[in-house]
Amino acid sequence: MKKISPSLEDYLEAVLRLAGGDGGVRTTDIARELDVSKASVNQAVGLLSDRGLVNQERYGPIYLTDDGELRARAIYRRHQSIKAFLVSILGVDENTAEEDACNIEHVISKETMARLLEYMDKEMGT
Numbered sequence: 001m002k003k004i005s006p007s008l009e010d011y012l013e014a015v016l017r018l019a020g021g022d023g024g025v026r027t028t029d030i031a032r033e034l035d036v037s038k039a040s041v042n043q044a045v046g047l048l049s050d051r052g053l054v055n056q057e058r059y060g061p062i063y064l065t066d067d068g069e070l071r072a073r074a075i076y077r078r079h080q081s082i083k084a085f086l087v088s089i090l091g092v093d094e095n096t097a098e099e100d101a102c103n104i105e106h107v108i109s110k111e112t113m114a115r116l117l118e119y120m121d122k123e124m125g126t
Helices: 006-019 027-034 038-050 066-089 094-104 110-124
Strands: 054-056 062-064
Touching: 006 027, 006 038, 006 062, 006 066, 027 038, 038 054, 062 066, 066 094, 066 110
Parallel strands: none
Antiparallel strands: 054 062
């Protein structure tokens, strides 16, 4: 799996969160969610499409491909797990934990993430 930038990971995660089930997502919704311009969303969607992670008909909704959904779910799981660790184990407040998790999820190694998940499974029974 080819590495993508943290910014593109954020776009994938946003599409997953906003789409819910099999629904598509509008450019406007992603722009609002990430507090970026529609032009930025269009550029990011183009890059994600080139990598086979999203599909979009001209001016239509954006859909995750199967590969895009797998990638987005992995990113989302890292984010949620890190946030849960920060809040439940370290006692960090929700807002700070959300912001920190968003930053950490992009740089944490696979080994460290695996250890964090093992720890949480053991300590919290998750």
